[in-house]
Amino acid sequence: MSVHAPLEAVLGLVTAARARHDGPGPVVLGVDGRSGSGKSDLAGAVTAALRAxxxxVALLALEDAYPGWDGLAAGVAAVARGVLAPLSRGEPGTVRTFDWDAARPGPVLRVPAPGRPLPDVVVVEGCGAGSAACAPYLDVLVWLEAPEEVRRRRALERDDHTWTERxxxxxxxxxxxxAExxxxxxxxxxxxTA
Incomplete structure (x- = not known):
């Protein structure tokens, strides 16, 4: 996937959002789409370009907060409640991560990291970034789209076919x-992206 043209468009949207932003917290960019659509690649490119x-910039991958294979909605709600809501008030946020290898809760993620000021921009990347739970806190939402067969192939290859049955x-x-x-x-x- 080439992200050069979308990258410039997203950076333009973030720049415009920063110019009009008047809240105490950071500008929040949501990068959403179905599995395998290229969200991580684009979010990483945007984060790198902004840092350059x-x-x-803080990059928050929603998959770090999904509490297992049946936890998409719960993880999205936890990020909205624990991270995005406090950040919108100019306060640090926290969310419990999930250790996918051990299939159990992982350490608490703090945004920003302890001892750091609030970031200028937070990039929230993952399925559900534009959901009803997260939407009130977003300044910009980007949706990535690809046909299901392309998305499935990308996702399964990326994760070494570990979730074919899921x-x-x-x-x-x-x-x-x-649907919400x-x-x-x-x-x-x-x-x-295809």
Whole structure:
């Protein structure tokens, strides 16, 4: 996937959001899409580009907070409640991570890291970034889209086919979030990655 054109478009949206932002917390960019659509790649490129320009950026991957294979909605709600809501008030946020290898709760993630000031921008990346729970805290929402067969191939190759049998159940959780709020239809930018 080439992210050069989408990268410039996203950076323009973030720049505009920063110019009009008047709250005590950071500007929040949501990068949403179904599994395998390229969210991590684009979020990483945006984060790197902003940092290269001297912007203090925190990158928050929602998958770190999903409490297991059946926890998409719970993880998104935990990030909204524990991280995004406090940040919107200019306060640090926390969320319990999930240790996917051990299949149990992991350490607490703090945003910003202890001893650091609030970042200028927070990039929230993952399925559910534009969900009803997160939407009130977003300044910009980008939706990434690719055909299911492309997304499935990318996701399974990326994760060494470890969740082949879980694809349908995970997709149903994505559908449930989209039924609550159609993040694609409400996105500031839709990027087709295939």
């Amino acid at each position: 320009d001297g912007t203090d 694809w349908a159940a995970w997709a149903a959780q994505e559908e449930a979030l989209l 709020r159609d993040a694609r239809a409400l996105a500031d930018l839709v990027v087709r």
